[in-house]
Amino acid sequence: MTEKPKIALYWCSSCGGCEESVIDLAEDLLTVAAAVDIVFWPVALDFKYKDVVAMNDGEITATLINGAIRTGEQEHMAKIMRKKSKLLIAHGSCAHLGGVVGLANFYQREDLLSRLYQEVPTTNNPQGILPQHETIESGRKIKLPDIHDTVKALDQVVEVDYYIPGCPPTPELIKEAMMMVLENRLPPRGTVLAGKKALCDTCPRIDSKPDKLRIKKFKRIYETEWDPEKCFLDEGIICLGPATRGGCNARCINANMPCRGCFGPTDNVRDQGAKSSSFLASIIDVTDKEALKKTADSIPDPGGLFYRYGLASSILKGKLTPKSS
Amino acid sequence: MIGFEPKIIGFLCNWCSYEGADAAGRARKAYPAGLRVVRVMCSGRVDSQFILEAFKEGADGVMILGCHPGDCHYKEGNLQMLKRYVILKRVLSQFGIEEDRLKLDWISAGEGDKFVKIVCEMTERMRQLGPLPR
Ligand code: SF4
Ligand code: SF4
Numbered sequence: 001m002t003e004k005p006k007i008a009l010y011w012c013s014s015c016g017g018c019e020e021s022v023i024d025l026a027e028d029l030l031t032v033a034a035a036v037d038i039v040f041w042p043v044a045l046d047f048k049y050k051d052v053v054a055m056n057d058g059e060i061t062a063t064l065i066n067g068a069i070r071t072g073e074q075e076h077m078a079k080i081m082r083k084k085s086k087l088l089i090a091h092g093s094c095a096h097l098g099g100v101v102g103l104a105n106f107y108q109r110e111d112l113l114s115r116l117y118q119e120v121p122t123t124n125n126p127q128g129i130l131p132q133h134e135t136i137e138s139g140r141k142i143k144l145p146d147i148h149d150t151v152k153a154l155d156q157v158v159e160v161d162y163y164i165p166g167c168p169p170t171p172e173l174i175k176e177a178m179m180m181v182l183e184n185r186l187p188p189r190g191t192v193l194a195g196k197k198a199l200c201d202t203c204p205r206i207d208s209k210p211d212k213l214r215i216k217k218f219k220r221i222y223e224t225e226w227d228p229e230k231c232f233l234d235e236g237i238i239c240l241g242p243a244t245r246g247g248c249n250a251r252c253i254n255a256n257m258p259c260r261g262c263f264g265p266t267d268n269v270r271d272q273g274a275k276s277s278s279f280l281a282s283i284i285d286v287t288d289k290e291a292l293k294k295t296a297d298s299i300p301d302p303g304g305l306f307y308r309y310g311l312a313s314s315i316l317k318g319k320l321t322p323k324s325s
Numbered sequence: 326m327i328g329f330e331p332k333i334i335g336f337l338c339n340w341c342s343y344e345g346a347d348a349a350g351r352a353r354k355a356y357p358a359g360l361r362v363v364r365v366m367c368s369g370r371v372d373s374q375f376i377l378e379a380f381k382e383g384a385d386g387v388m389i390l391g392c393h394p395g396d397c398h399y400k401e402g403n404l405q406m407l408k409r410y411v412i413l414k415r416v417l418s419q420f421g422i423e424e425d426r427l428k429l430d431w432i433s434a435g436e437g438d439k440f441v442k443i444v445c446e447m448t449e450r451m452r453q454l455g456p457l458p459r
Contacts, residue, residue, distance in 0.1 A: 106419055274373035277416055281408040287394070296411045303419030315377040319421040322458040 014067030098312020105318025194247030369402025
């Protein structure tokens with residue numbers, strides 16, 4: 001009997017949703033599982049780090065890593081998995097672009113730590129202790145993974161062969177990616193394994209999207225009721241479909257929610273946030289300075305909205321702050 | 326800050342502002358050497374990505390100069406830029422880039438003096454703000 005291809009799954013800074021998306025393969029998971037040997041999957045199966053470390057370089061056919069890189073341990077594991085795998089696949093928005101956790105790059109690490117461990121009202125930490133990389137407890141040194149200054153996408157620490165986008169990716173895309181690996185029909189290295197065009201192109205509401213959109217005020221969804229058949233933008237609700245890669249089956253739109261951009265930019269866009277802010281600007285129907293400012297102010301957190309999934313891999317990558325010496 | 330010469334990237338539209346800068350040159354007017362000019366066909370051509378790229382690559386400030394409203398060679402490219410600019414400024418502040426580091430203004434082909442004045446003011450303001458940290 002020939003050996004089955006070996007597959008590994010690993011998680012870094014993630015919420016667990018991408019792991020769940022693998023489980024969402026449902027019966028298909030059994031088909032995939034029967035065709036491969038899962039050699040490492042800490043969240044679901046009991047393997048040890050040393051099992052992977054003991055493997056030969058390139059022994060694993062493909063590893064799917066989800067989650068962004070924000071600790072030393074995650075970077076270390078990403079490097080090990082890279083070495084042991086023929087193909088390394090970034091699984092989900094966080095590994096692909098930095099994801100929601102990448103929004104931390106709008107703040108400094110110290111501010112985040114003090115906020116979380118000292119200031120949040122529900123925190124009970126009278127001594128104000130912050131997590132330390134190293135500490136001495138009863139004469140023994142204890143180490144925790146170090147937390148990096150910035151959150152990074154997977155390809156900012158190791159070479160990545162393919163990307164499965166989405167927060168989380170759809171089971172269909174994961175299955176298709178696995179089949180591409182197993183049937184040896186992968187596209188050129190570096191490809192994002194999803195749609196090529198913007199989401200609008202495959203949106204069920206595209207027919208109601210006017211050629212010339214004109215908006216005076218952006219409405220938030222709690223401020224308005226909208227026609228569930230019509231293009232969100234035409235209703236004055238921000239939808240990032242025009243600046244987002246398609247391939248998600250328009251699942252948010254089908255759930256009557258506007259797109260928030262989790263599939264990242266299309267191939268010819270470098271910075272999804274910049275593109276989103278430009279296309280929204282272009283549909284504003286006022287040019288008078290005061291009115292324009294009011295319209296712009298009707299987007300409360302533009303950075304957080306336009307860069308919700310891609311701040312870490314954007315042009316500026318996060319807040320520009322003086323380097324601490 | 327002493328000894329700090331700010332780097333400013335200026336995107337100048339071909340039809341009005343670049344001509345305006347030329348007029349300043351022909352009249353042998355002096356302006357700070359820290360301005361690097363990129364000629365574009367229209368201020369409306371200045372993609373937000375170009376601006377972010379300029380800041381990333383070392384600009385302390387970015388200026389976009391176009392034709393006065395109503396004078397755009399392509400009718401309303403400059404107004405498109407204006408709208409983009411107002412939104413982008415808010416995004417930039419979340420990146421820690423002060424509002425004044427991005428400037429949009431209108432210069433006609435005859436306004437060599439205004440061009441010099443704007444570049445001087447922008448340079449002075451960037452001197453006060455200091456280098457953009459990266
Ligand atoms: S803007 Fe949103 S709702 Fe409108 S067509 Fe595009 S994806 Fe669909
Ligand atoms: S509609 Fe947008 S946010 Fe929703 S799954 Fe698709 S790409 Fe992601």
